[in-house]
Amino acid sequence: MPALLMMLGGMFVFFKSSKYRKAFLKSLLFVLPGVLLTVLFVIYPVVNTFWLSLNSWNGLGGAPVTWVGLENYIKTLTSDKFWNSMLNAFFFMVGGFVILMPLAFGMALLVTSKIRGTKFFKASYLMPVMLGTTAVGLMWSFMLNANFGVFAQFLEFIGKQEWIINWLGTPTVNIWCIVLVNEWMYAGYNMLIFAAGIVAIPDEVHDAALLDGCMGLKKIIYITVPLCKNMFMVYSVLCITGCLKAFDLVWAMTGGGSMDSSATPAVLLYTQGFKFKLMGRSGAISMILLILGLVLSILLNNVIFKQEDM
Numbered sequence: 025m026p027a028l029l030m031m032l033g034g035m036f037v038f039f040k041s042s043k044y045r046k047a048f049l050k051s052l053l054f055v056l057p058g059v060l061l062t063v064l065f066v067i068y069p070v071v072n073t074f075w076l077s078l079n080s081w082n083g084l085g086g087a088p089v090t091w092v093g094l095e096n097y098i099k100t101l102t103s104d105k106f107w108n109s110m111l112n113a114f115f116f117m118v119g120g121f122v123i124l125m126p127l128a129f130g131m132a133l134l135v136t137s138k139i140r141g142t143k144f145f146k147a148s149y150l151m152p153v154m155l156g157t158t159a160v161g162l163m164w165s166f167m168l169n170a171n172f173g174v175f176a177q178f179l180e181f182i183g184k185q186e187w188i189i190n191w192l193g194t195p196t197v198n199i200w201c202i203v204l205v206n207e208w209m210y211a212g213y214n215m216l217i218f219a220a221g222i223v224a225i226p227d228e229v230h231d232a233a234l235l236d237g238c239m240g241l242k243k244i245i246y247i248t249v250p251l252c253k254n255m256f257m258v259y260s261v262l263c264i265t266g267c268l269k270a271f272d273l274v275w276a277m278t279g280g281g282s283m284d285s286s287a288t289p290a291v292l293l294y295t296q297g298f299k300f301k302l303m304g305r306s307g308a309i310s311m312i313l314l315i316l317g318l319v320l321s322i323l324l325n326n327v328i329f330k331q332e333d334m
Contacts, residue, residue, distance in 0.1 A: 070314065077307035083297065096308035105284050106309070109292045112199045116267035116288070119203035125259060127211050129252075132218035133244065149212035157209070161276025164205045168192055192278050195285035202277050202286060209273070214259060221255030222248060260324050265317045289313055 077097065080090040100106050131149055135142050152160060167174045168191045176188045192198045225248065233243050249256075271290035274280060280287035280295060287295070289309060297306030 073307045073310050077304055077311050079304050081303045082301040083303045084301075092304065096304045097312070100305060100308045100312065105287065105292060106289070108284065109287045109289045112286060112288050113267050113270065115199050115203055116206065116270055117264060119200075119207055120263040120267055121260075123204075124207040124211060124214060125256075125263070127207065128214035128259075129218045131211060131215040132222055133248070135215065136219050136222045149215055151212070152209040153213045155209075157272040158276045160205065160209050161273050164201075165192065165277050168201060192286075193282045195282070198278055198282070198286040202274055205277065206270070206273055214262075217259050217262075218252060218255050221252035225251050257324065261321050264320050264324070268313050268317050 078091065078093060080092045080096075081087060131145070135146050135149070155163075166172075170176050170188055170190045170193075175191075179185065179187050189197070191201050229247060229251070230243075233239070233247050238246060267288075269290045270288045271294065274286060274288050274291050275294075278286045280291040284292070284295075290313075293306050293309040293313070296302045296309065
């Protein structure tokens with residue numbers, strides 16, 4: 025109670041003084057553009073999407089908007105297609121943490137080392153990102169083609185024709201092909217995250233480790249990895265949110281087929297809204313993904329990567 029009275033008293037003095045009031049208004053003018061942009065492009069779309077998820081609408085301007093309540097959420101959460109898309113998103117997460125994270129970290133160790141040729145490695149690792157997602161998806165779609173693709177031609181050359189299958193048309197196989205292409209494409213981008221953490225480690229730490237005889241793999245495990253904890257946290261949040269909204273590479277390679285077997289939640293969101301004209305169902309999927317992404321990010325920050333008390 026005394027603290028509350030002191031706070032109220034401080035606010036009264038603050039707004040009573042013309043000097044502080046003018047400073048507050050000036051500061052508010054600087055903050056206001058950012059606040060308006062946030063409200064216009066973040067808060068308003070989220071609120072509008074939530075309202076849309078509670079209605080039935082086919083997306084046409086003059087079409088009626090019918091209130092259905094939680095019906096869109098119930099139909100979404102009881103749909104086999106939705107849970108299959110969530111399983112595909114989970115496959116993306118498995119690939120992101122089991123394949124992409126150690127790969128990107130190893131590449132970061134390589135480009136930050138003192139060996140010769142690191143400039144060549146940096147350029148070659150970042151090349152897939154610069155190609156563009158659609159270009160990468162189309163390129164790998166041709167390479168994985170069972171009729172004339174390079175992998176099919178190679179297997180035929182070595183006499184293993186029985187190994188040739190329709191990789192992008194076979195359920196489960198197609199999503200894992202996309203996952204592996206995704207890791208190939210974004211390894212260089214995520215390498216930059218870990219490289220930033222590695223170069224930020226003071227030289228004194230490396231010198232002390234050298235004096236203590238901590239070198240090689242021991243140095244990576246006991247020094248580099250713990251001091252890059254924040255980089256792993258950043259990567260984890262980006263990985264989870266990126267896997268939940270994976271769309272462009274999937275759409276370029278398979279379009280979510282065959283029979284939605286490779287569809288991710290973002291692809292399902294798009295097809296429900298713009299193919300089947302179920303805008304309310306699409307809005308419900310959007311809100312579910314938003315809530316799930318926020319919950320997983322909070323869990324990562326406050327549970328797995330909880331900061332130690334100083």
